[in-house]
Amino acid sequence: MTLALVKEGSPATDPEEALDRVFFALSDPVRRSILRRLDEGPALVSELAAPFEMSLQAVSRHIQVLVRSGLVAQERTGRIARCNLDAAPLYDAAVWINHYTKYWQQSFDELAAFVKALPPPAAKAGPKRAAKKKASKRARK
Secondary structure, X not given: OHHHHHHOXXXXXXXXXXXXXXXXXXXXHHHHHHHHHHHXXXXXXXXXXXXXXXXXXXXXXXXXXXXXXXXXXXXXXOOEEEEEEOOHHHHHHHHHHHOXXXXXXXXXXXHHHHHHHOOXXXXXXXHHHHHHHHHHHHHHO
């Protein structure tokens, strides 16, 4: 599956395949970093490659994975490629993930019930109270 996602040039037509491509694209920290940068606005491929210690060709391969996932759109003018973020495919991924929130929400609800059932903490002598006790002991002597 990984090799097919990297080498295929055609856009995904099946919703499951499209979701696979989005999650595959998000699985790499370099690609997530590129998406964070594109969230600030369009950028040239050379600008996207600047922070990474890898070849321009390696960064271009990462960008192509993002393009095939639908998360990045590229506009070419001669040899210049400008990239834009297209966050629309993230919606389907968010919907898919949201389906499973019931599992961690249940855990949070159980934790809240547990904390609510705990006995209240015992009152401790604060710094002022401790100072008053010392002062009253000295006054008695």
